[in-house]
Amino acid sequence: MFDNQQVMDLPKHSEIQLNPLADKALLHVQLNWLAFYIPFCAVLFAVCYFNEAFANKAQTYLLIGVPILILLSMLYNALSIKLQGFALRNHDIAFKKGVIWQQITILPLARVQHMEIHQGPIERKLKLASLKLFSAGGVSADLQISGLTHEQCKNIRQFVQNYRQDDTPAQVELANE
Amino acid sequence: MSNTISQEQSSSLHWQKVSPWAVLYFVVYFSVRFVKDGLLNLLPMLVVFVTQVENKLFWAQVAGAIAIVTLLIYSILYYINFKFCISDDHEILLNKGVFKKERLTLKFSRVQNVNIAEPFYFTPVNLVNCIFDAAGSVTQEAVLPGVTKAYAQQMRKQIFAFKAQQQPDEQTPSSEHFEAENSLRISNKEIAKFGLMSNMAILAMAAIAPFINVLVDFLEQQIIAKVEGFYQQELGLLASAATFAMITLIALLVLTAVMLSVGMSLIRFYNFELYFKGQKFKRIAGLLERHQLSMSMDKVQSIVIKQNLMGRLLKRFTVECLQASSGGIAAGVAAKKNKQTLVLPVLNSEQVDSVCQWIYPWFNSKKLQFNGAEPALLYKNLSFYALIPSAIVLLGCYLGDFNAWLSLGVLLILAGLVTLAYQRYGYYLHEDNGRFYMVVRKGMIGVHYRVFELYKAQSARSISTYFMRRAGLKSLYIQLASGFAFMPYIKQQDADYIIDFTLYQAESTQRNWM
Numbered sequence: 001m002f003d004n005q006q007v008m009d010l011p012k013h014s015e016i017q018l019n020p021l022a023d024k025a026l027l028h029v030q031l032n033w034l035a036f037y038i039p040f041c042a043v044l045f046a047v048c049y050f051n052e053a054f055a056n057k058a059q060t061y062l063l064i065g066v067p068i069l070i071l072l073s074m075l076y077n078a079l080s081i082k083l084q085g086f087a088l089r090n091h092d093i094a095f096k097k098g099v100i101w102q103q104i105t106i107l108p109l110a111r112v113q114h115m116e117i118h119q120g121p122i123e124r125k126l127k128l129a130s131l132k133l134f135s136a137g138g139v140s141a142d143l144q145i146s147g148l149t150h151e152q153c154k155n156i157r158q159f160v161q162n163y164r165q166d167d168t169p170a171q172v173e174l175a176n177e
Numbered sequence: 178m179s180n181t182i183s184q185e186q187s188s189s190l191h192w193q194k195v196s197p198w199a200v201l202y203f204v205v206y207f208s209v210r211f212v213k214d215g216l217l218n219l220l221p222m223l224v225v226f227v228t229q230v231e232n233k234l235f236w237a238q239v240a241g242a243i244a245i246v247t248l249l250i251y252s253i254l255y256y257i258n259f260k261f262c263i264s265d266d267h268e269i270l271l272n273k274g275v276f277k278k279e280r281l282t283l284k285f286s287r288v289q290n291v292n293i294a295e296p297f298y299f300t301p302v303n304l305v306n307c308i309f310d311a312a313g314s315v316t317q318e319a320v321l322p323g324v325t326k327a328y329a330q331q332m333r334k335q336i337f338a339f340k341a342q343q344q345p346d347e348q349t350p351s352s353e354h355f356e357a358e359n360s361l362r363i364s365n366k367e368i369a370k371f372g373l374m375s376n377m378a379i380l381a382m383a384a385i386a387p388f389i390n391v392l393v394d395f396l397e398q399q400i401i402a403k404v405e406g407f408y409q410q411e412l413g414l415l416a417s418a419a420t421f422a423m424i425t426l427i428a429l430l431v432l433t434a435v436m437l438s439v440g441m442s443l444i445r446f447y448n449f450e451l452y453f454k455g456q457k458f459k460r461i462a463g464l465l466e467r468h469q470l471s472m473s474m475d476k477v478q479s480i481v482i483k484q485n486l487m488g489r490l491l492k493r494f495t496v497e498c499l500q501a502s503s504g505g506i507a508a509g510v511a512a513k514k515n516k517q518t519l520v521l522p523v524l525n526s527e528q529v530d531s532v533c534q535w536i537y538p539w540f541n542s543k544k545l546q547f548n549g550a551e552p553a554l555l556y557k558n559l560s561f562y563a564l565i566p567s568a569i570v571l572l573g574c575y576l577g578d579f580n581a582w583l584s585l586g587v588l589l590i591l592a593g594l595v596t597l598a599y600q601r602y603g604y605y606l607h608e609d610n611g612r613f614y615m616v617v618r619k620g621m622i623g624v625h626y627r628v629f630e631l632y633k634a635q636s637a638r639s640i641s642t643y644f645m646r647r648a649g650l651k652s653l654y655i656q657l658a659s660g661f662a663f664m665p666y667i668k669q670q671d672a673d674y675i676i677d678f679t680l681y682q683a684e685s686t687q688r689n690w691m
């Protein structure tokens with residue numbers, strides 16, 4: 001039976017000081033959603049324009065409902081970005097996310113199989129990037145952090161690539177950048 | 178070197194050809210691939226053939242003959258182009274392909290296992306297939322078909338000798354002198370039970386799904402009418418003849434599916450033999466192909482012990498030793514297909530304990546003291562999965578003029594299932610000689626245990642909602658290189674401690690995890 005619950009003083013993941021995402025992360029998310037809402041509204045407009053019966057029935061509801069929906073999603077995005085945070089420790093990387101279901105995932109650097117840095121067109125414009133870290137056996141990336149600056153992503157990649165399990169260097173300055 | 182392998186010198190590498198009997202392997206291999214991958218693509222053509230072509234028998238014979246000749250020619254060309262070489266850099270090089278020439282390079286250091294398979298068509302000529310497994314990747318699997326057993330064993334020895342030289346700590350197997358400390362034989366009668374327990378019947382039904390309409394029409398015309406006539410004539414059951422005929426047909430279909438499943442199990446696990454020595458398994462099984470799988474315990478990421486409804490009735494378990502599968506579910510499924518997973522199909526509870534004790538001497542399924550989930554999980558699941566659905570059914574009963582007691586029945590059944598699932602959840606931590614293990618239990622009617630050493634964890638995660646945080650609860654998720662362990666609704670301090678301790682194990686243990 002496992003009986004050494006209090007023998008050692010473990011580093012506690014619940015005490016990690018998380019760093020917020022980049023300043024433009026919220027703008028990136030809002031623009032992404034806008035890229036969805038513009039065609040969505042265009043389709044609704046086209047349906048109302050060509051189908052008078054539908055327009056008569058739904059126009060009022062749509063005119064009230066769609067702006068509320070957009071507003072709610074913008075508020076949700078703001079909250080979601082505010083609740084996200086990441087931290088790089090000597091031996092692992094942590095990422096917190098989620099509004100309703102809050103998750104904190106910690107991935108030991110020794111288990112990283114490969115990494116990817118993604119930059120979409122909006123991200124390129126805002127000088128942001130997404131970082132994906134893969135370990136063995138996961139369905140997709142174990143850790144996906146969007147809304148970092150491209151520079152941060154490259155630094156993290158470099159840090160992970162240089163990582164050796166037997167080293168214990170004080171390389172945490174990166175997390176504070 | 179074997180006399181079945183003719184050698185030829187080309188360039189500086191020492192290229193060799195396999196025995197001409199390997200053509201048989203290629204014929205079987207490409208036939209199976211055609212049925213598995215190609216047949217579905219030909220379905221539109223088959224529909225056109227069935228609906229449009231008049232002289233079906235003649236054209237079917239022509240198409241069949243062309244297919245067979247093409248298959249034979251392709252297999253022979255494939256054999257002609259198939260050459261292999263063991264380079265001085267300790268690599269296996271394979272040249273293969275007919276239209277697209279490929280060279281596969283597999284380093285000795287990347288080979289996880291060297292398996293020897295004895296297909297039935299090689300038995301008269303005493304040849305085997307030598308299969309080199311690379312970590313988790315099907316595309317990187319190299320097969321040398323039609324080599325002698327001695328040569329395959331020499332290859333295995335050579336590769337593991339090299340690996341031992343590279344990693345002196347790692348235990349190396351020697352198949353020739355594999356004198357097992359422990360062994361297990363499963364009778365074919367028991368294997369047949371796996372057919373009843375497994376979902377192979379469902380897979381077989383899924384395979385015939387595209388043809389189900391044609392099948393139903395055929396059955397209706399050919400069988401149901403006759404069975405109905407039989408009931409009417411012989412038993413004088415005029416009114417119920419159609420119902421009886423339908424029931425008979427369904428019973429026959431179920432029986433066929435079960436027989437099919439049992440047959441498939443026997444083909445896969447016939448004369449099952451398992452040996453264990455020095456932290457290494459060797460398993461030999463198979464009817465058409467005697468497949469020999471060897472697996473080092475170091476490579477095992479987790480052990481799954483499971484029992485479904487049928488398993489509970491038969492009091493039997495299935496045990497799976499899973500290796501790393503990089504690249505998600507597809508790779509995991511591929512790893513299973515690729516026989517990288519060691520499956521012990523039918524074991525009783527004593528055998529489960531005994532096999533698990535070979536690996537983990539501390540393991541005793543009856544003495545595992547599981548910590549369960551907190552009652553909040555039961556209350557939440559009862560609300561979401563029993564009360565709300567029953568309320569919807571009740572509403573439906575009122576609107577549709579059904580008996581309202583129906584909703585009470587639904588409530589009782591759903592509440593029962595939710596309670597069973599809640600009771601199954603549990604985790605157990607164990608320390609043995611400075612190594613730390615976790616066992617996670619889940620299930621509903623059946624039961625599913627996952628046993629793993631904590632340092633093999635890939636990542637750890639906690640999940641909580643607002644209400645869970647208020648109640649001081651968290652759910653725990655540990656990603657493994659093969660599957661995951663999930664334990665919902667445990668006390669926050671316990672979840673945090675397990676995560677911190679798991680990370681500590683993963684980050685501080687210097688032992689190789691893969």
